[in-house]
Amino acid sequence: MFDDVRIAIARRDIASLSREKTIVLALAIQVFIAAFSSFLVVGLTSLYDPGSVESGELTFGVAGDTRTQLEEAAQEAGVEVQQYPTRAAAREAFRRGEVVGVLTADASGDRIAVTATVPDGSVQSTLAVVKARDVLEALERIERTNRAASLETDPVPLPPEADASSYFGFTYTVLVPLLLFLPPFISGSITVDVLTEEIERGTLELLRVAPVSLTDIFDGKALGMALLAPIQALLWIALLTVNGITIQHTLSLVVLVSAVALLVVVLGAVLGLVLGRRRQAQLLYSIIALGLFGAAALLPEHPATVAAKLAVGSQTTVTTATVLGLSALAVGLYATTRRYVGSIDPEQY
Amino acid sequence: MRPRKILRIARWEVTKNAGGIDRKTAAVIAVTLLVLGAAAPLVVAQGGVTLDEGFYRVGVDEESPLYPVVESDSTFAVRDPDAELGSDIDLRIRGTQVIASDSQKGQAALAELRSSVGSYNDRVMSAESNQSAAFPVTVTLEYAERNRTTGGTDTLDTNTVGDGTAPDSGTPEDGNDTGPVGDGDSNGTATDGSDGTTPGDSDGTGGADTGGSTGDGSTGGIGGIARGLTGSDAMTGTPSDISPPFPFQSLILAFLFIIPLNFVIQAYGSTMLSERLNRRGELMLVAPVSRGDIIAGKTLPYFLGALLFEGLIAGGVLFLQPDSGSGLYALAAVVPLVLLFLSATFLGAMFARSFKELTFVTVSITVGLTAYAFVPAIFTDVTPIALISPLTVVVRDIQGVAIEPLSLLLSTLPPLFTAGLFFVLGAGLYREEDLFTQRPIPLKVLDSLAGRIHRRRSVALVVILLMPLVILAELVAVAAVYPISMGLPQPIWLGLILLSIVVIEELAKSLPVYAGFVHNRYDRSLRSALAVGALAGLGFFVAEKGLLLVQLLGGLPDVQQAAVVSAGPTAGIGPAVGLLLLLAPLALHVVTASTSAIGMRSGRQGYVVGLTAAIVIHFVYNFSVVMLVV
Numbered sequence: 019m020f021d022d023v024r025i026a027i028a029r030r031d032i033a034s035l036s037r038e039k040t041i042v043l044a045l046a047i048q049v050f051i052a053a054f055s056s057f058l059v060v061g062l063t064s065l066y067d068p069g070s071v072e073s074g075e076l077t078f079g080v081a082g083d084t085r086t087q088l089e090e091a092a093q094e095a096g097v098e099v100q101q102y103p104t105r106a107a108a109r110e111a112f113r114r115g116e117v118v119g120v121l122t123a124d125a126s127g128d129r130i131a132v133t134a135t136v137p138d139g140s141v142q143s144t145l146a147v148v149k150a151r152d153v154l155e156a157l158e159r160i161e162r163t164n165r166a167a168s169l170e171t172d173p174v175p176l177p178p179e180a181d182a183s184s185y186f187g188f189t190y191t192v193l194v195p196l197l198l199f200l201p202p203f204i205s206g207s208i209t210v211d212v213l214t215e216e217i218e219r220g221t222l223e224l225l226r227v228a229p230v231s232l233t234d235i236f237d238g239k240a241l242g243m244a245l246l247a248p249i250q251a252l253l254w255i256a257l258l259t260v261n262g263i264t265i266q267h268t269l270s271l272v273v274l275v276s277a278v279a280l281l282v283v284v285l286g287a288v289l290g291l292v293l294g295r296r297r298q299a300q301l302l303y304s305i306i307a308l309g310l311f312g313a314a315a316l317l318p319e320h321p322a323t324v325a326a327k328l329a330v331g332s333q334t335t336v337t338t339a340t341v342l343g344l345s346a347l348a349v350g351l352y353a354t355t356r357r358y359v360g361s362i363d364p365e366q367y
Numbered sequence: 368m369r370p371r372k373i374l375r376i377a378r379w380e381v382t383k384n385a386g387g388i389d390r391k392t393a394a395v396i397a398v399t400l401l402v403l404g405a406a407a408p409l410v411v412a413q414g415g416v417t418l419d420e421g422f423y424r425v426g427v428d429e430e431s432p433l434y435p436v437v438e439s440d441s442t443f444a445v446r447d448p449d450a451e452l453g454s455d456i457d458l459r460i461r462g463t464q465v466i467a468s469d470s471q472k473g474q475a476a477l478a479e480l481r482s483s484v485g486s487y488n489d490r491v492m493s494a495e496s497n498q499s500a501a502f503p504v505t506v507t508l509e510y511a512e513r514n515r516t517t518g519g520t521d522t523l524d525t526n527t528v529g530d531g532t533a534p535d536s537g538t539p540e541d542g543n544d545t546g547p548v549g550d551g552d553s554n555g556t557a558t559d560g561s562d563g564t565t566p567g568d569s570d571g572t573g574g575a576d577t578g579g580s581t582g583d584g585s586t587g588g589i590g591g592i593a594r595g596l597t598g599s600d601a602m603t604g605t606p607s608d609i610s611p612p613f614p615f616q617s618l619i620l621a622f623l624f625i626i627p628l629n630f631v632i633q634a635y636g637s638t639m640l641s642e643r644l645n646r647r648g649e650l651m652l653v654a655p656v657s658r659g660d661i662i663a664g665k666t667l668p669y670f671l672g673a674l675l676f677e678g679l680i681a682g683g684v685l686f687l688q689p690d691s692g693s694g695l696y697a698l699a700a701v702v703p704l705v706l707l708f709l710s711a712t713f714l715g716a717m718f719a720r721s722f723k724e725l726t727f728v729t730v731s732i733t734v735g736l737t738a739y740a741f742v743p744a745i746f747t748d749v750t751p752i753a754l755i756s757p758l759t760v761v762v763r764d765i766q767g768v769a770i771e772p773l774s775l776l777l778s779t780l781p782p783l784f785t786a787g788l789f790f791v792l793g794a795g796l797y798r799e800e801d802l803f804t805q806r807p808i809p810l811k812v813l814d815s816l817a818g819r820i821h822r823r824r825s826v827a828l829v830v831i832l833l834m835p836l837v838i839l840a841e842l843v844a845v846a847a848v849y850p851i852s853m854g855l856p857q858p859i860w861l862g863l864i865l866l867s868i869v870v871i872e873e874l875a876k877s878l879p880v881y882a883g884f885v886h887n888r889y890d891r892s893l894r895s896a897l898a899v900g901a902l903a904g905l906g907f908f909v910a911e912k913g914l915l916l917v918q919l920l921g922g923l924p925d926v927q928q929a930a931v932v933s934a935g936p937t938a939g940i941g942p943a944v945g946l947l948l949l950l951a952p953l954a955l956h957v958v959t960a961s962t963s964a965i966g967m968r969s970g971r972q973g974y975v976v977g978l979t980a981a982i983v984i985h986f987v988y989n990f991s992v993v994m995l996v997v
Contacts, residue, residue, distance in 0.1 A: 133506075135511050182477065219645060292395075
């Protein structure tokens with residue numbers, strides 16, 4: 019009987035979400051945020067990473083006294099170069115668009131002084147700078163090796179080049195935690211809404227005319243919102259998997275998201291019931307929720323790191339302990355809050 | 368609008384509004400901030416939030432020369448090299464030999480290790496006594512224009528001529544300098560030269576790298592900060608010091624300006640919506656004050672509060688970045704952004720039916736406007752299209768780049784007008800019928816438009832009013848297509864841009880007409896539809912040509928011009944030809960607006976059909992004209 023009441027309350031809140039089509043808006047927002055952050059990284063990385071875009075001609079013109087060394091370095095860095103006898107000739111080729119940039123190398127004391135000229139104010143300039151840096155870093159390595167006798171420590175040899183996606187780290191350390199933690203955050207925010215709305219509209223009184231206690235109302239509203247988050251998380255995990263991003267330890271991730279969702283929902287509910295007004299409660303909720311997320315860095319592992327490590331399969335015992343600890347904390351706090359809600363005098367609203 | 372009444376309402380909003388900040392809330396907020404404030408230094412002391420700590424597992428023995436590299440980078444977790452490759456470790460290092468597991472993760476770990484070795488070597492080398500052997504290469508990076516089309520030899524720009532073949536040999540003495548040496552300002556302006564001395568600190572050879580979350584973004588070194596848009600700054604350093612033009616640090620600082628706005632609109636949205644609960648706002652509506660007074664009065668405290676926050680941030684940024692601009696431009700550019708946030712929230716609060724819905728509307732506004740402000744600003748140093756966003760002005764001001772008054776106007780006026788439009792539309796809903804009833808959002812949108820339509824000819828006026836929104840939407844559309852389009856052939860991206868512009872324009876022309884039909888402002892006869900359609904087309908034409916006139920007189924910068932004027936197909940055409948073509952767009956707008964008007968006489972489905980037909984006509988016209996001209 020009591021379970022039915024709570025489920026009925028939870029169902030009513032979720033139904034109103036879908037009736038107002040806000041749940042569609044919520045999903046759209048999350049897709050947008052994910053797309054936005056992916057655009058930031060993928061878009062920017064493709065500006066940096068010549069392999070990711072069809073960049074066409076990327077030949078550098080080289081000139082100057084020590085251009086043979088430059089050529090050697092370019093070969094190591096895998097960049098095509100074209101020799102020019104003089105700097106002016108290379109410049110001319112640059113101006114005509116035959117080369118993407120010009121590297122002029124001259125001996126200057128004990129060093130090699132290189133002037134790199136790249137196109138101004140265009141998308142290509144980013145790419146040209148990155149390529150020029152590759153060549154020059156290779157040159158630096160070669161020259162360091164040549165001068166090893168004057169160095170006290172030898173530079174560490176560079177490991178072989180990897181055939182890696184530039185987005186791999188981003189996907190797991192930013193995108194996955196973002197998609198997993200946004201739903202709980204929004205759930206908590208809605209918990210504030212559903213409680214303060216009943217209070218401010220005065221409909222809480224109506225609800226209490228029915229044979230339900232305040233604890234039942236709290237249970238129903240909190241559980242409804244706390245369930246939404248893991249469902250959305252599962253949806254994102256499925257979507258990522260379809261897109262070829264393997265997510266490991268789905269079960270642990272869902273447990274983690276549920277625990278975080280329950281924590282923030284309890285936070286939202288307490289704020290809503292204590293303050294009774296949306297403006298104050300919502301403001302405090304966002305400050306505290308963001309603050310807690312930042313302060314979670316004091317844990318041995320930040321929940322976002324935990325999510326990233328679980329998803330990519332680098333979990334440690336600390337990771338598992340964090341998931342279990344957060345779950346225990348969430349359940350404990352929920353039970354305490356239930357007791358607290360039972361002690362509230364509903365007449366005050 | 369009477370100032371005294373507005374001020375009084377503003378005072379009420381602060382002190383007496385339904386549950387103003389009472390003592391309990393104030394206490395909770397104070398305690399929260401105190402606790403968080405106490406936690407912040409601890410978090411910072413711990414090295415901040417590093418998301419990728421221990422992300423890759425590397426099996427390495429202590430004798431390996433790579434061991435210190437792995438150990439010093441927190442992205443790697445050190446494991447036993449005998450562990451199972453693939454399931455327990457991602458990389459196995461024996462001596463100098465590195466084996467990656469056969470997976471994406473293994474390859475990514477290898478790439479990360481490679482870049483880690485590079486920065487480790489630089490750190491070790493900077494401690495060497497023989498610096499010229501440790502850093503044998505110095506680089507001077509310079510930017511030069513290139514002009515492939517014109518043949519004249521003199522077009523090669525001047526800054527390349529001056530510095531000859533001997534790059535300043537003054538630098539080699541202290542090769543490990545993290546901050547770049549103020550180098551030869553090979554281009555003219557003195558301000559840019561001093562720019563070159565901005566700190567490359569975040570880049571430092573001293574291990575700042577380890578905090579980076581995604582690996583490559585962390586090297587936001589000299590290039591990004593030192594490089595201005597106005598000229599080509601050269602910079603000097605070791606090879607790893609040079610970096611592409613990307614204003615990393617300034618962007619983060621600019622982001623600071625947006626954060627407080629999100630908290631302000633939270634409170635503002637709640638207060639506006641709470642007026643609508645239990646007919647609370649009715650008391651104010653029957654008081655002898657105008658709608659405008661109420662809205663202005665209730666908005667004023669939040670506007671001032673937001674400006675206070677922004678002022679504090681501007682002061683802080685100035686304090687941290689002594690070489691940045693005056694901060695005044697940044698503040699001036701932030702005002703329209705504040706208004707845009709507030710006005711969008713106001714309109715959202717008028718539309719929302721419940722607190723839940725308001726939350727989603729607020730989050731959408733936050734996300735949408737942040738994207739609008741932030742994404743173009745990323746391209747601050749690359750293309751003038753970045754000026755769409757006022758945040759670009761903020762970034763440039765932080766960088767200390769000179770800002771032309773014209774570009775300030777260009778990036779602030781559209782959002783300012785849009786904010787005004789949102790307030791006007793929202794004010795149309797600030798009346799009893801809409802405040803205290805529950806209507807679906809699409810109907811409310813039509814209500815807000817119909818609030819300004821009284822007879823047929825007011826349709827033209829509403830269409831003109833919508834112009835700032837149209838421009839803003841078009842600019843954002845162009846900015847969104849721009850990065851996507853880089854890899855596509857010209858006809859396709861041109862088509863994409865034109866299509867998005869056409870859709871936006873046709874919606875702007877037809878929605879007011881539709882609102883009028885729904886509210887029975889005029890009858891549904893064919894004659895009436897034609898008349899209203901013609902009026903809408905005329906209104907749009909007048910507004911658009913007004914802009915064209917401004918452009919012909921004032922001379923907008925290139926891309927801005929392209930974006931604004933690609934609205935009309937007369938882009939890039941001289942005044943004389945433009946005059947000849949002036950009448951064609953008029954006919955076009957009238958025809959397309961009438962097409963959708965005729966369709967919408969028979970309800971919503973008819974509207975969709977008519978609108979689609981109008982879009983097709985408009986697109987074909989625009990595409991063929993652009994193809995002819997280009």
